[in-house]
Amino acid sequence: xxxxxxxxxxxxxxxxxxxxxxxxxxxxxxxxxxxxxxxxxxxxxxxxxxxxxxxxxxxxxxxxxxxxxxxxxxxxxxxxxxxxxxxxxxxxxxxxxxxxxxxxxxxxxxxxxxxxxxxxxxxxxxxxxxxxxxxxxxxxxxxxxxxxxxxxxxxxxxxxxxxxxxxxxxxxxxxxxxxxxxxxxxxxxxxxxxxxxxxxxxxxxxxxxxxxxxxxxxxxxxxxxxxxxxxxxxxxxxxxxxxxxxxxxxxxxxxxxxxxxxxxxxxxxxxxxxxxxxxxxxxxxxxxxxxxxxxxxxxxxxxxxxxxxxxxxxxxxxxxxxxxxxxxxxxxxxxxxxxxxxxxxxxxxxxxxxxxxxxxxxxxxxxxxxxxxxxxxxxxxxxxxxxxxxxxxxxxxxxxxxx
Numbered sequence: 500x501x502x503x504x505x506x507x508x509x510x511x512x513x514x515x516x517x518x519x520x521x522x523x524x525x526x527x528x529x530x531x532x533x534x535x536x537x538x539x540x541x542x543x544x545x546x547x548x549x550x551x552x553x554x555x556x557x558x559x560x561x562x563x564x565x566x567x568x569x570x571x572x573x574x575x576x577x578x579x580x581x582x583x584x585x586x587x588x589x590x591x592x593x594x595x596x597x598x599x600x601x602x603x604x605x606x607x608x609x610x611x612x613x614x615x616x617x618x619x620x621x622x623x624x625x626x627x628x629x630x631x632x633x634x635x636x637x638x639x640x641x642x643x644x645x646x647x648x649x650x651x652x653x654x655x656x657x658x659x660x661x662x663x664x665x666x667x668x669x670x671x672x673x674x675x676x677x678x679x680x681x682x683x684x685x686x687x688x689x690x691x692x693x694x695x696x697x698x699x700x701x702x703x704x705x706x707x708x709x710x711x712x713x714x715x716x717x718x719x720x721x722x723x724x725x726x727x728x729x730x731x732x733x734x735x736x737x738x739x740x741x742x743x744x745x746x747x748x749x750x751x752x753x754x755x756x757x758x759x760x761x762x763x764x765x766x767x768x769x770x771x772x773x774x775x776x777x778x779x780x781x782x783x784x785x786x787x788x789x790x791x792x793x794x795x796x797x798x799x800x801x802x803x804x805x806x807x808x809x810x811x812x813x814x815x816x817x818x819x820x821x822x823x824x825x826x827x828x829x830x831x832x833x834x835x836x837x838x839x840x841x842x843x844x845x846x847x848x849x850x851x852x853x854x855x856x857x858x859x860x861x862x863x864x865x866x867x868x869x870x871x872x873x874x875x876x877x878x879x880x881x882x883x884x885x886x887x888x889x890x891x892x893x894x895x896x897x898x899x900x901x902x
Contacts, residue, residue, distance in 0.1 A: 505666050509543040512556070512567070516541070519560045524731045529559035534718045544809060545760070546871050548716065549678065581868070581899065582675055585632025589671055590680055592636040597643040604648035605641045610660050612640060617667050618788040622828035628865040631671040638664050646691070658695035662688045666707050666789055674869040678715075684712045688858035698735050702746035703789050718761045725754045729759060743784060749790035750776030754802050761806035767804050774800065791831045799826060799835040806838050811845030818842060823858070833859040837873045844876050849887045853880055857894055868898050 506514065516526050516537070523534040523541075530552065539545045548556070591615040617634050624630040642664040666687035672681045685708045692704035705728035712721035729750050736747035741895045755770035778794045787795045805814035818839040826832040829871025836859035842849040856877060859867045866871045877900055880891035895901045 504807055508567075509541040509548045513541040515560050515562060515566070519562075521560070526556070528557045532716050533719055533761070536718060539762070540716075543581055544762075544807075545716070546875065552716070573667055582677070583628055583632060583671070584867075585629065585635075586672070586675055586677060589632055589635050589639075589668065590677065592639040593668060593680060593684060595640065595643070597640070597647055599647050602644070604645045604657075607645065607649070607653060607656055607660065610638075610642060610645060610657075613661055614660060614667065615788070619668065621670060621830065622788075625863050626865050627830050627863060628671055628869065631667065633651075635664075635668055635671060637685050639668065655695045655697070658691045659697040659700035662691035662695060662700045662704050663789070665691065669707050669711075674871065679709060698732055698739065699746060700742050702743065702750060703731055706746065706749055706790055707751060709750075709757070713753075713757050713760060718757055721757045722754065722761075725750055725757065729754070730769050741781060742787060744777060745781055745785065745787035745792045746790065748774045748781070749787065749792035751777060752792070755800070755804055756807065759804045762808065764808050767808060771797075771800060786827055791826075791828055795825050795827075796831070799823075799831075799838070802835065802838050802842065806841045808846070809845065811842045814839070814842030815846060819824070829863040830866045831862035834870070836862060837867060837870055841872055842878060844879075849880060849883045851888045852876060853883075853887045853894060857890065860894060860897060864897065874898060874900060 500795035514809070516523070521529075525539040527534045527537045536545075540548065547553075557563060557567055583655050595728055613634075617638060618629065620630045620634065621627045633688040637808035642657075642661045646654065646661050649657045656710040665684050669681065669684050669688070672684060685704075689701075689708050696700075705724060709721045709725045709728075712718075712724060732743070732747055732750075736744055751774035755767045755774060767893060775797050776794075778792065778797050781792075781794060784792065786795070798817060801817040802814045802821075805811075805817055823832055823839070826835060836855050840852050840859065843855060856867065856873060859873065877891060877895050877898055880887060881895055881901070883891060892901065
């Protein structure tokens with residue numbers, strides 16, 4: 500079968516699907532995804548799926564997987580991102596099974612302080628992934644030991660801390676070639692949160708888990724999970740702690756994000772409005788550690804919703820209304836700037852795109868190095884107009900795309 504080199508990956512997939520006589524609904528059903536997901540892949544709204552999903556698609560279309568995978572070639576490996584040098588030791592710590600012994604566990608207050616320091620380091624460090632790679636093995640070891648050693652209320656408290664530690668681990672593992680590890684981390688975090696009975700722990704774990712489902716393309720499950728957690732927490736959110744209220748707001752935004760990814764414009768902005776209403780109830784300057792939910796982040800969230808809806812002009816308008824430097828977290832600020840760059844790229848403004856990606860790099864180099872969208876756009880800019888080619892090559896060298 501010809502490789503249709505003149506077409507994008509999504510366009511080629513559409514050709515193969517139509518040749519097989521299958522609708523988007525049928526193909527989606529065969530591979531465990533929705534018709535909206537198939538449409539998003541075919542219209543290049545989202546990155547091409549990874550090889551295991553390509554294999555399922557190829558089987559459903561009755562073509563050799565090489566007809567799809569070969570078209571991504573070496574570029575796919577480049578765009579999908581590298582493996583951090585510390586992944587090996589973090590994986591080993593996550594795979595370690597602690598057994599009961601006579602060694603006294605660390606105090607819960609000590610664990611809590613170390614975990615809080617880990618979140619602060621994650622937000623403040625430009626090389627945040629490297630910093631987490633050094634902190635996590637010890638935190639994972641001691642957190643798991645605490646769950647085994649304590650009993651009663653203290654054990655439930657240890658479970659909540661363990662779930663939060665696994666959330667920090669997810670921040671490290673995400674965007675690396677370790678999908679199976681990411682799933683195990685998020686599943687274990689939810690189980691630990693449920694065992695703790697702590698509403699905040701459940702909200703955090705639900706926030707992490709819905710993202711993994713969404714990024715895997717399972718938007719229906721991501722949305723259902725988000726709404727289930729929102730429903731369960733609603734009676735407590737209004738009169739609970741400020742932190743629980745912020746987590747409630749963050750989950751409302753996740754519903755907006757997933758709706759936008761699925762192309763559901765009205766629903767996306769409706770949930771963004773709900774999240775914004777929650778944000779306005781938070782104290783000035785409050786910044787939720789795990790989710791970054793706050794008043795200041797809502798402008799960035801508006802950009803994300805507009806970008807996912809392919810409303811590039813609206814995304815740029817939102818970006819100009821909000822000062823990126825006001826976001827206190829370096830990796831979150833860099834992530835926002837990558838979304839702004841996607842908006843400029845959608846408007847075919849190559850100069851603004853490369854300039855914004857350079858700002859993202861300056862904020863947190865390790866964010867852009869591991870972000871698929873940033874890497875893909877940077878690769879595309881290498882073949883762009885002469886006016887931006889040198890700046891794009893300099894950025895690509897820093898990110899590790901070219902030598």
